[in-house]
Amino acid sequence: MSETPIASTHDLTQEPLAAPSANLGLVSVFRRRYLLKLLVQREISARYERSFLGFLWSYINPLTQFFIYWYIMGIVMHAHDTIANYPVHVFSGLIIVHFFTETFGAGTASITHNKALVQKMPLPKEMFPVAAMLVSLWHVLPQMAILLVVCILTGWTPDMGTLIGGVLSVSILMVLGTALSLVFSVANVFWRDFGSLVGIMNHFVRFGCTMIYGYDQLVHASGGLEWLVTGNPIAIACLLFQRAFWAMSTKHPHHVLVTEFPAHLYREGFIALGASVVVLILAQIFFTKFETRIPEQF
Amino acid sequence: MTPVIVAENVTKDFVLRRHKTFKKMTVAKMRGEQTVDRFNAIDDVSFTINEGESVGLMGLNGSGKSTLLKLVSGVMKPTKGSLLTRGRIAGLIATGAGFQTQLSGLENIYLNAAIYGLTEKETKAVLDEIVDFADIGQFIEQPVGTYSSGMSSRLGFAIAVHVDCDIFLADEILAVGDKPFKKKCMAKMEEIRDSGRTIVYVSHAAASVQKMCSRVIALERGRLVFDGEAMEGIRFLHYEDDDDGDELGLNDAQLGADV
Numbered sequence: 118m119s120e121t122p123i124a125s126t127h128d129l130t131q132e133p134l135a136a137p138s139a140n141l142g143l144v145s146v147f148r149r150r151y152l153l154k155l156l157v158q159r160e161i162s163a164r165y166e167r168s169f170l171g172f173l174w175s176y177i178n179p180l181t182q183f184f185i186y187w188y189i190m191g192i193v194m195h196a197h198d199t200i201a202n203y204p205v206h207v208f209s210g211l212i213i214v215h216f217f218t219e220t221f222g223a224g225t226a227s228i229t230h231n232k233a234l235v236q237k238m239p240l241p242k243e244m245f246p247v248a249a250m251l252v253s254l255w256h257v258l259p260q261m262a263i264l265l266v267v268c269i270l271t272g273w274t275p276d277m278g279t280l281i282g283g284v285l286s287v288s289i290l291m292v293l294g295t296a297l298s299l300v301f302s303v304a305n306v307f308w309r310d311f312g313s314l315v316g317i318m319n320h321f322v323r324f325g326c327t328m329i330y331g332y333d334q335l336v337h338a339s340g341g342l343e344w345l346v347t348g349n350p351i352a353i354a355c356l357l358f359q360r361a362f363w364a365m366s367t368k369h370p371h372h373v374l375v376t377e378f379p380a381h382l383y384r385e386g387f388i389a390l391g392a393s394v395v396v397l398i399l400a401q402i403f404f405t406k407f408e409t410r411i412p413e414q415f
Numbered sequence: 416m417t418p419v420i421v422a423e424n425v426t427k428d429f430v431l432r433r434h435k436t437f438k439k440m441t442v443a444k445m446r447g448e449q450t451v452d453r454f455n456a457i458d459d460v461s462f463t464i465n466e467g468e469s470v471g472l473m474g475l476n477g478s479g480k481s482t483l484l485k486l487v488s489g490v491m492k493p494t495k496g497s498l499l500t501r502g503r504i505a506g507l508i509a510t511g512a513g514f515q516t517q518l519s520g521l522e523n524i525y526l527n528a529a530i531y532g533l534t535e536k537e538t539k540a541v542l543d544e545i546v547d548f549a550d551i552g553q554f555i556e557q558p559v560g561t562y563s564s565g566m567s568s569r570l571g572f573a574i575a576v577h578v579d580c581d582i583f584l585a586d587e588i589l590a591v592g593d594k595p596f597k598k599k600c601m602a603k604m605e606e607i608r609d610s611g612r613t614i615v616y617v618s619h620a621a622a623s624v625q626k627m628c629s630r631v632i633a634l635e636r637g638r639l640v641f642d643g644e645a646m647e648g649i650r651f652l653h654y655e656d657d658d659d660g661d662e663l664g665l666n667d668a669q670l671g672a673d674v
Contacts, residue, residue, distance in 0.1 A: 129417050129466055129581055134499040137489030152529040159515060159526065166517050237513035238530045239489035239504075409492040412485065413429050 137239060138409070142401050143295075145241040152240065156248040160223075161255060163230075175256040179215045182323075183208055190329045200331045200377075201367040202271055205264075206359060210328030212260045213358040216253055217290045217351055218319040224249040224298020225305050225315045232415045242408050243401075246298035250291060257287075268366045278383075279361040285386045286357035289350050289393050296397040299404045306414050307407075326355040332377045347379055350389035357386050416465035417501065419582055419613045420487055424496035427457040427482055427637075456482040458637040459496070466501075466581075469614035471624035471645060473652055474634035480617045483634065484508055484586050487615060502581025505531050506615075507571050516560030520551065520570055523559050527571075531578045541577040548599070549573035569596060576603045583607050586617040601627070621654035 146153060165171045186207045190196045197203045227245035228235060235242060265273075304311040325346055327335060335343050346352045360378055367373045379385055431452040434440040443450050457479045464470055472480050485491040485508055486498050514523045524545055528538040546555055549570045551562070559567055569592060575583070585604065592600060604627060608614050618624050624631065624645060631648025633641035641651045 129501050132501045134421060134501050137500045137504060138492045151535060155526050155529050163517055234513040237508050240530045412491050
């Protein structure tokens with residue numbers, strides 16, 4: 118066995134004494150990008166472990182939802198007649214909402230799924246929810262490709278708002294998805310009920326966004342309760358994304374922009390992003406408070 | 416000498432929930448019963464380990480050795496007191512190193528090394544040595560889930576010893592390896608010790624502790640009951656009449672490799 122001798126020890130007199138468990142939370146996660154990359158790669162292969170169709174489930178799930186909404190809402194409930202280019206309205210909403218629900222679901226389970234590592238290796242546990250979010254983001258890419266093709270076929274005329282709205286929308290959900298995953302992943306370690314709760318919350322999220330119904334319908338039919346939707350950062354992200362893709366693929370984009378969107382959509386978008394950042398900071402504080410008790414829970 | 420592990424009044428409590436469900440917990444609360452138990456795994460332990468020392472951590476099962484090692488490695492945080500370290504820490508905490516069962520041996524090497532703080536380049540530099548040392552043949556390409564317990568502890572040990580660390584932790588690492596592998600491990604550990612690194616070695620085998628360590632720290636129900644010279648520590652624990660080795664008919668050199 119040819120082995121190089123173990124290198125001489127480092128000069129430890131220069132190193133400070135520090136708590137071995139100390140970490141800077143999300144800051145540490147971004148400092149250790151190589152480890153994050155490996156965890157993301159691992160998660161991509163592991164999310165549909167022992168599943169024959171594998172990553173295809175990330176498409177089957179939103180596609181079946183799409184066809185249900187397209188048929189039930191579009192044909193049975195006549196949404197095709199009231200909302201211009203309805204399939205793209207649903208599909209663009211679905212992509213962005215599914216990004217959030219997938220992040221939330223997988224993020225919540227991320228620490229319990231990785232208990233073998235959590236119990237034995239010291240690493241910032243924030244790695245797991247962040248990796249779950251990035252994997253969901255990875256799954257968005259091919260869906261985006263499909264959306265772009267459909268948009269172009271239906272006469273899409275992108276503008277600056279497409280870029281701003283698209284980036285803003287994804288940013289809001291990346292931040293908010295990570296924040297909620299942080300809180301729920303640690304809560305799920307203590308009580309698995311939180312995993313089940315996420316399923317219910319995701320259901321509310323799907324119906325709380327202007328995906329199967331239009332903003333115009335909401336304002337007219339909600340009886341003054343539309344703030345339940347417009348006060349929700351996820352719904353704002355959904356509107357921004359639909360502004361970027363669906364609105365610009367309809368026959369009369371200028372008319373649609375006025376009737377189907379809140380008056381100050383970008384301002385609402387930046388407020389939503391700001392609120393999501395605040396939630397992320399609070400989530401980090403919550404996570405730091407409880408994460409020390411995680412290894413002993415398994 | 417530079418202190419590399421400094422523990423001051425370290426206490427670790429575990430909170431154990433007595434009731435698993437909402438229903439049972441509500442009933443217990445209404446009856447005014449306690450719903451949680453506190454278990455004191457480490458109780459007010461203080462010690463300082465200097466650079467280059469090799470310390471045997473001894474005690475019966477459940478005395479808190481693994482918990483203490485988890486506190487040193489940073490997997491757990493003390494409930495009270497402070498535990499500070501200097502430099503990079505590597506090693507095994509119980510057998511198997513938190514491997515991902517669906518990943519191949521090779522992929523696990525990269526992941527584990529990254530957790531220890533190695534870059535991709537650093538990992539590639541020692542990859543061949545790790546694979547050689549683990550010596551598990553073409554299984555290195557297979558998912559770790561298909562490994563025997565011996566194979567996964569071989570791989571775990573191989574990774575841990577090839578990390579360029581300052582503090583090496585070893586927790587009953589040799590419990591599942593076969594005799595030739597145990598010998599190889601002991602030789603590697605001695606090499607690590609002789610290179611001037613700090614070692615904390617958990618073992619029940621008096622002979623291997625005596626061979627590896629100059630100092631023994633003994634725990635009993637979470638309390639530090641002995642801290643001093645190795646042979647004295649073994650005598651203190653009445654491990655010197657340990658007849659494990661005799662039973663197996665090993666000579667002195669082989670005793671060292673026995674756990």
